[in-house]
Amino acid sequence: MKLHADQSNALNTVTAYDDTSLEVNLVRFPHSILLLPEGPVERWEVTRFEDLAPEHFDQVLRHQPEVVVFGSGQKLRFPHPRLTANLLRQRIGVDTMDVKAACRTYNILMAEGRKVAALLLIENAGDSGTSGGSGDSTPQPAGA
Numbered sequence: 001m002k003l004h005a006d007q008s009n010a011l012n013t014v015t016a017y018d019d020t021s022l023e024v025n026l027v028r029f030p031h032s033i034l035l036l037p038e039g040p041v042e043r044w045e046v047t048r049f050e051d052l053a054p055e056h057f058d059q060v061l062r063h064q065p066e067v068v069v070f071g072s073g074q075k076l077r078f079p080h081p082r083l084t085a086n087l088l089r090q091r092i093g094v095d096t097m098d099v100k101a102a103c104r105t106y107n108i109l110m111a112e113g114r115k116v117a118a119l120l121l122i123e124n125a126g127d128s129g130t131s132g133g134s135g136d137s138t139p140q141p142a143g144a
Contacts, residue, residue, distance in 0.1 A: 011037045014103040022120055035118040036063055037110045048123055049073050057084050065117035067093040071102030073121045
């Protein structure tokens with residue numbers, strides 16, 4: 001789905017997503033990412049929800065966001081509290097939702113000027129030919 005942003009490309013904006021990739025500022029990422037309003041998009045080295053470890057969530061600590069939007073993949077699944085305990089100890093909020101809702105929420109918070117980080121899980125990254133959903137591999141705008 002393609003998203004239409006009123007924002008300039010000076011900030012990292014999710015411009016599209018589908019079941020197998022994300023698009024930030026019109027650049028496609030076929031893997032999980034750590035996304036902040038400014039700076040480079042970082043690869044997030046996790047491909048399955050079941051493989052999440054505290055270290056995956058701890059990667060955002062150095063950025064000191066006020067809130068982390070966690071996109072848990074194609075469906076909503078909540079991480080065990082031990083995975084996000086270090087964030088909560090630092091008084092960093094964690095909001096969990098499916099990855100498509102997380103993309104939209106990140107864009108809204110980023111446009112409001114909030115200090116937000118997004119951890120966006122693309123499962124089975126690297127598998128070719130499986131979209132795991134509608135079969136449509138064309139990224140859709142993020143605002144629809």
